[in-house]
Amino acid sequence: MTSGYPGFETIRAAVGLAQRAPSVHNSQPWRWQLSNDELHLYADMSRHLTATDPQQRALLLSCGAVLHHVQVALCALGWSSAVERLPNPQVPEHLAVLRLAPRRSSEADIDMAAAMMRRRSDRRRxxxxxxxxxxxxxxxxxxxxxxxxxxxxxxxxxxxxxxxxxxxxxxxxxxxxxxxxxxxxxxxxxxxxxxxxxxxxxxxxxxxxxxxxxxxxxxxxxxxxxxxxxxxxxxxxxxxxxxxxxxxxxxxxxxxxxxxxxxxxxxxxxxxxxxxxxxxxxxxxxxxxxxxxxxxxxxxAQVAPLPETPRRKLDDIFAELPG
Structure with a gap:
């Protein structure tokens, strides 16, 4: 990594926190690649729910949610993100590139990251x-x-x-x-x-x-x-x-x-x-x-908190490519 850029474990921690993002049927239709000091978000088209989401709109919504989640996680860890969306028209599943810079985490950054861990889809009345x-x-x-x-x-x-x-x-x-x-x-x-x-x-x-x-x-x-x-x-x-x-x-x-x-x-x-x-x-x-x-x-009105919904293993959705 170049000077002034977070280490691999920091990026990995942010992606791990972002895994709490909601997705259609908890399909988690995304994957991340770290390459040349840039973090890349891709849609995982093998997880497109063709009957539920024939136009792929919910898939893109899900990927947008995880994109925001990772920005929140990075802010809480002391890094801002300059995001380029849809960077490669020839590769439609390539949804975003994040380029990071150091920043001071605010109390609001920490609060939003904490909310990521508490949020649940509550289907009760x-x-x-x-x-x-x-x-x-x-x-x-x-x-x-x-x-x-x-x-x-x-x-x-x-x-x-x-x-x-x-x-x-x-x-x-x-x-x-x-x-x-x-x-x-x-x-x-x-x-x-x-x-x-x-x-x-x-x-x-x-x-x-x-x-x-x-x-x-x-x-x-x-x-x-x-x-x-x-x-x-x-x-x-x-x-x-x-x-x-x-x-x-x-x-x-x-x-x-x-x-x-x-x-x-x-x-x-x-x-x-x-x-x-x-x-x-x-x-x-x-x-x-x-x-x-x-x-x-x-x-x-229910006192009992909902259990966490499961998430895929980090190694299944995140990879570092040789520089």
Whole structure:
């Protein structure tokens, strides 16, 4: 390594922390390479969930989330990142190059890195405990710093969104390839990828805005009250690969800020995977902007913390190439 550049173990530690980033079905569709003092992010196309995410949008969102996570981790370790996104048009899976410089870590850097370790996808119902509006605004504003708009879904739109979520669920119930893929990637036990059974709850059809149905859920959610989550929409003015990658960075920022403020969160994308439903959401709820992902946020009434979801071994996703 050249002078003024972090050592290998520092980079490895940052990538290890970034592994906590959320991804579609916990597929972790990314890989990292360290070469000539630059850290490179690649999409792992072998982990593209073709039935769940036919347009690869959720894959790019996932990679954007891990890209933001690694920047947060590096800041906490004393390094800033100059990021070049989509650096090689001839290699579309090459998503970013990070060039590092020393910086002084701030208290906010440390707090965001700590939030990476605490964040979970909480699929339980959220309690009807008032969440200070300033918390939601602060989390949303932090998310908008990374290239996408973050706005609450109006209560007036809940009925229409509920209809679209249910239409997506019915469509997927009859989609054999989707069901096969869902069985492969959820209801997991003892693996380093996929959605664990212990982190999934059964769908309650009475919920106003139900989540995605995963295979073999075992997490008990005894709260009989209706879900009181606030729904947030992340959208972008464009819908190219760069916009989707930046939306993933905004998603990561929103989730970490919400976690730091003591809020529970969960990602929802199911109706956005179907182009006709996504178009309805775009024009009825986003004023023509492209919806990329939705987030439930709120307070959980459950005392017991959720277990960590598993992650792949670092050596499987990170390599140092000869200089």
């Amino acid at each position: 959220f309690a009807s405990v008032e969440v200070p509006e300033v918390y939601l605004k602060a989390a949303a504003q932090y998310g908008t710093r990374f290239g996408a708009a973050v706005r609450p879904v109006s209560p007036a739109d809940h009925s229409a969104l509920r209809t679209l979520i249910r239409r997506a669920a019915r469509h997927h119930e009859d989609d054999v390839l989707y069901q096969i893929e869902l069985a492969e990637w959820s209801g997991r036990r003892g693996t380093r990828e996929g959605v664990p059974a212990r982190n999934s709850t059964a769908i309650r059809t009475a919920d106003e805005l139900p989540g995605r149905a995963f295979n073999d859920p075992v997490l008990i959610d005894p709260d009989p009250a209706p879900d009181a989550a606030t729904w947030l929409m992340i959208s972008t003015p464009n819908d190219d690969r760069l916009a989707q990658l930046r939306a993933g960075e905004s998603l990561s920022a929103l989730l970490l800020a919400a976690t730091d403020l003591g809020l529970a969160t969960c990602i929802q994308t199911e109706p956005l995977g179907l182009p006709e439903l996504r178009d309805e959401i775009r024009f009825s709820m986003c004023e023509g902007a492209y919806p990329q992902v939705m987030v439930r946020a709120g307070r959980t």
